[in-house]
Amino acid sequence: MGSIDTPKSEQNGSTTAITDAGAKSSAVDSMPPPLTKQSNGTMAETEISKKRKGGVLPLEVGTRVMCRWRDGKYHPVKVIERRKLSPSAFSDYEYYVHYTEFNRRLDEWVKLEQLELDSVETVVDEKVEDKVTGLKMTRHQKRKIDETHVEGHEELDAASLREHEEFTKVKNIATIELGRYEIETWYFSPFPPEYNDCSKLYFCEFCLNFMKRKEQLQRHMKKCDLKHPPGDEIYRSGTLSMFEVDGKKNKVYGQNLCYLAKLFLDHKTLYYDVDLFLFYILCECDDRGCHMVGYFSKEKHSEESYNLACILTLPPYQRKGYGKFLIAFSYELSKKEGKVGTPERPLSDLGQLSYRGYWIRVLLDILKKHKGNISIKELSDMTAIKAEDILGTLQGLDLIQYRKGQHVICADPKVLDRHLKAAGRGGLEVDVSKLIWTPYREQG
Known part of the structure; x- marks a missing residue:
């Protein structure tokens, strides 16, 4: 489950807007300051030589050490990978590190001078045994097995998980250019082998074809006649528009979207069978066209009542309410289908926060306005939210009691007001009168 809104503590200044003049300006608030050399963090050549002779350098994969981040402070990291610099380089190696306090999206390559070598630890993660397979795994790997699955709803076994993590541990594409934004990526995406040597890719923001060089993109844009996603516009309200794209009818677009989205989604594998x-592609529209803000996908036929498979708000558009809008839209489609829905698991950290916020706001609004008793079944029928999600949300708010063999909702007005205040504003609303859509039917 994908990226929706990034907490400010984990923003890393990853997006810049490219102006018409070609200059770049910041598109993310509260960016950490750029890295600067500090005299107390830079080692003299003789000191580095001493560490090298003492066997500390080069650092081994798995080493834990303190690293200076963009906020100028030192944070604990684990070395994930290393690569040799040119023979003339002073530092010999640079290291790909994971900041253990933060999500994997902030993993990055760092120079030796950013590392505090006096803090080096080589302690190996404590092993825990997987009772199902009998294989030894770290706690981190065990947790990942609980969180990760492949499309098709099959859990990865321990061996497959380790192979997957090894293959995807280092970001292969550092930045992308999409429309007027240059965006730092968060995760690995399995682009075709011919893109292995590219640290930056250029995407057409309308057809999502990607290229290695800016000149290729410029030539492509002169020929590309699309000004919006290649599907049916099913919603238009003000400058917001939603397009439905059938993966079968627009296979290349669907695959390109998945390549792009995987750069910002950790827990999903790539769709190959789109x-x-x-x-469902959400766009901001102007006189230049309809510019992708984010999207969600759903299976055409889901036995598990999933009304959403993946969801992503692109980094330049996060923290503006688009994530909850996409969630709300998925439930409006479920209402049109006459079904209850639930998102496909596992939810990412950001996905969990956004869904919980949406469920709380919708359910509390109804409870506050409703006179008399109301059952979980009635709430589910009104909202298209699955009963289990309603029960879990209300239990988390201590609004459920178990009396005489059944769950009873306890909706004290003062308690509801307190929870509503904590939930914050509702964000962008879906104007259902602007939704023109009929449920998918397989054509014979």
Whole structure:
């Protein structure tokens, strides 16, 4: 489950807007300051030589050490990978590190001078045994097995998980250019082998074809006649528009979207068979066209009542309410289908926060306005939210009691007001009168 809104503590200044003049300006508030050399963090050549002779350098994969981040402070990291610099380089190696306090999206390559070598630890993670397979795994790997699955709803076994983590541990594409934004990526995405040597890719923001060089993109844009996603516009309200794209009818677009989205989604594997999915692309529209803000996907036929498979708000558009809008839109489609829905698990950290916020706001609004008793079944029928999600949300708010063999909702007005205040504003609303859509039917 994908990226929706990034907490400010984990923003890393990853997005810049490219102006018409070609200059770049910041598109993310509260960016950490750029790295600067500090005399107390830079080692003299003789000191580095001493560490090298003492066997500390080069650092081994798995080493834990303190690293200076963009905020100028030192944070604990684990070395994930290393690579040799040119023979003339002073530092010999640079290291790909994971900041253990933060999400994997902030992993990055760092120079030796950013590392505090006096803090080096080589302690190996404590092993825990997987009772199912009998294989030894770190706690981190065990947790990942609980969180990770492949499309098709099959859990990865321990061996497959380790292979997957090894293959995807280092970001292969550092930045992308999409429309007027240059965006730092968060995760690995399995682009075709011919893109292995590219640290930056250029995307057409309308058809999502990607290229290695800016000149290729410029030539492509002169020929590309698309000004919006290649599907049916099913919603238009003000400057916001939603397009439904059938993966079977627009296979290349669907695959390109998945390549792009995987750069910002950690817990999902890439769709290869996009025929089975519908993609709902949210756009901001102006006189230049409809510019992708984010999207969600859903299976055409889901036995598990999933009304959403993946969801992503692109980094330049986060913290503006688009994530909850996409969630709300998925439930409006479920209402049109006459079904209850639930998101496909696992939810990412950001996905969990956004869904919980949405469920709380919707349910509390109803409880506050409703006179008399109301059952979980009635709430589910009104909202298209699955009963289990309603029960879990209300239990988390201590609004459920178990009396005489059944769950009873306790909706004290003062308690509801307190929870509503804590939940914050509702964000962008879906104007259902502007939704023109009929449920998917397989054509014979």
